[in-house]
Amino acid sequence: MKTCLVVDDSKVIRKVARHILETLNFEVSEAADGKEALDSCMASVPDVILLDWNMPVMSGMDFLRALRDTALSSRPKVVFCTTENGMAYIRAAIEAGADEYVMKPFDRETLESKLQIVGLA
Amino acid sequence: MLTPRPAGAVAEFIALLEMRTGQQMGANRNWRVETALKPVMRDTGHETLEKLAAAIRADRSGPLADRVVDELLNQESSFFRDAAVFDIVEQAVSAIPDTRRPRIWSAGCSTGQEPLSLAMLFAEKLDHQMPEILATDVSESALNKARAGHYTQFEIQRGLPIRRMMQWFDSSDGDWIANPGLTRMVSFRRMNLVADSLPIGRFDVILCRNVLLYFSLDIRRAVLGRLAQVLRPDGVLVLGAGETVIGQTDAFRPSQRYRGLYEPNWAAAAAA
Numbered sequence: 001m002k003t004c005l006v007v008d009d010s011k012v013i014r015k016v017a018r019h020i021l022e023t024l025n026f027e028v029s030e031a032a033d034g035k036e037a038l039d040s041c042m043a044s045v046p047d048v049i050l051l052d053w054n055m056p057v058m059s060g061m062d063f064l065r066a067l068r069d070t071a072l073s074s075r076p077k078v079v080f081c082t083t084e085n086g087m088a089y090i091r092a093a094i095e096a097g098a099d100e101y102v103m104k105p106f107d108r109e110t111l112e113s114k115l116q117i118v119g120l121a
Numbered sequence: 122m123l124t125p126r127p128a129g130a131v132a133e134f135i136a137l138l139e140m141r142t143g144q145q146m147g148a149n150r151n152w153r154v155e156t157a158l159k160p161v162m163r164d165t166g167h168e169t170l171e172k173l174a175a176a177i178r179a180d181r182s183g184p185l186a187d188r189v190v191d192e193l194l195n196q197e198s199s200f201f202r203d204a205a206v207f208d209i210v211e212q213a214v215s216a217i218p219d220t221r222r223p224r225i226w227s228a229g230c231s232t233g234q235e236p237l238s239l240a241m242l243f244a245e246k247l248d249h250q251m252p253e254i255l256a257t258d259v260s261e262s263a264l265n266k267a268r269a270g271h272y273t274q275f276e277i278q279r280g281l282p283i284r285r286m287m288q289w290f291d292s293s294d295g296d297w298i299a300n301p302g303l304t305r306m307v308s309f310r311r312m313n314l315v316a317d318s319l320p321i322g323r324f325d326v327i328l329c330r331n332v333l334l335y336f337s338l339d340i341r342r343a344v345l346g347r348l349a350q351v352l353r354p355d356g357v358l359v360l361g362a363g364e365t366v367i368g369q370t371d372a373f374r375p376s377q378r379y380r381g382l383y384e385p386n387w388a389a390a391a392a393a
C-alpha cells in the first residue's frame with residue numbers, strides 16, 4: 001500500500017485529506033507541524049508528503065529544506081497544499097524541492113490529479 | 122423502473138437542445154434542466170420554467186435560446202484529461218515526417234483545456250514542428266472562455282502540472298490567465314459537428330472526446346462518418362475514455378499502431 005504523511009496544523013484539513021487519500025488506497029499518517037513531520041520521516045519514509053505552509057513550531061518551507069538536506073532511505077514526493085497561491089510562493093516551493101503544489105481549497109479530483117502527476121495514483 | 126416522460130417546459134428545452142446540437146438529455150438527467158437554467162431565469166427575470174419557455178417560443182433563434190442551449194450542454198473538461206492519451210498522441214505526431222506540418226483537430230473542445238494541453242505539450246518539444254491546432258465547439262460562450270484562456274483556481278489545478286502552470290499562466294485576482302503566446306497556438310472556431318460544413322483539408326489527429334456520448338446512434342454514426350472524411354488515411358481518431366467506435370460505425374477500426382486510438386477503415390470505405 002502507498003503511504004502518505006499529511007502535515008497540517010488544522011485537524012479538520014487533516015481529516016478531510018485523510019478521507020480522500022484513504023479512498024485512493026493510501027495508508028495515511030498525520031503530523032501537526034514540520035518538526036513532528038521530520039520525526040515521522042526519520043522513523044519511516046512515506047511515499048508522498050502533503051504539506052501545509054504556515055504552521056507553528058516549524059513551517060512547511062523549513063521542513064522541506066530540512067527534509068531535502070537529510071539522508072533518507074528513499075526520496076519522498078512532496079506536494080505543497082496551502083492557501084498561499086501567489087506565483088512567488090509557488091516558485092519558492094518548487095525551488096526548495098517540492099514536486100507539486102495544491103492551492104486550497106481543494107477537492108478530491110484536484111488531489112487525485114496531482115498525485116497522478118507525481119506518479120502515485 | 123419507468124421514468125415519466127418530461128412534460129411541458131422541460132420537454133421543450135430538451136427538444137431545443139437536441140435540435141441545436143444533437144445532444145440528448147438522458148431521462149435520468151431531466152432534473153438537471155431546472156438547476157442548469159436557474160441562473161438564466163434569475164438574470165432575465167423569468168420566474169418560472171414555463172415563462173422562460175414562452176419567451177423562447179417567441180424568438181427561437183435569439184440570444185436567450187442560445188444561452189439556454191449553452192447552459193444545458195455538458196461542458197466538463199480538464200487539462201491533460203486521461204493523461205496517458207497525450208503520450209500516445211505525442212507518439213503519433215512524432216512519427217509524422219518533418220517535411221510537413223502536422224494538423225490536429227480538437228472537435229468539441231469546450232472551454233479549451235484539451236487544445237491548450239496539446240499546445241503546451243508540443244510547444245515544449247523543440248525537436249519537432251509545432252502542429253497546427255484547430256479547436257471547435259458548438260458553444261460560443263465556451264469558445265470565448267477558451268480564447269481568453271481564463272480559468273478558476275479549481276479548473277487550473279485539475280490535471281495541470283504545476284511547472285506547466287508556472288510556465289504558461291499568470292495569476293490575476295485568484296484566477297489564472299494563459300499567456301497570449303499559448304492561446305495564439307490554437308485557432309478556435311464555432312462549429313456544430315452535426316450540421317456545419319467541415320474544416321478544409323485533412324488532419325493527422327482528430328480528438329473527439331466525451332462529445333459523442335449523448336448523441337443518438339444515428340447521429341453518432343453520421344458524425345463519425347464526417348470525421349473520417351477529414352482524417353488523413355494514415356491519421357488517427359481519439360475518443361474519450363470508455364468511448365468506442367465498435368458497433369457504432371464502419372468508418373473506423375481500432376488502430377494497429379496506437380493503443381486505444383482508431384484509424385480509418387479502408388476495407389469498409391472500399392466496399393461502400
Ligand SMILES: C[S@@+](CC[C@H](N)C(=O)[O-])C[C@H]1O[C@@H](n2cnc3c(N)ncnc32)[C@H](O)[C@@H]1O
Nearest residue numbers: 142195197198229231258259260313314330331
Ligand atoms: C464534455 S465536453 C468535452 C470537452 C473535451 N473534449 C474533453 O474531453 O474534456 C463536450 C463538448 O462538446 C460540445 N458539443 C456538444 N454537441 C456538439 C455539437 N453538435 N457540435 C460541436 N460541439 C458539440 C459541448 O458544447 C461541450 O463543450
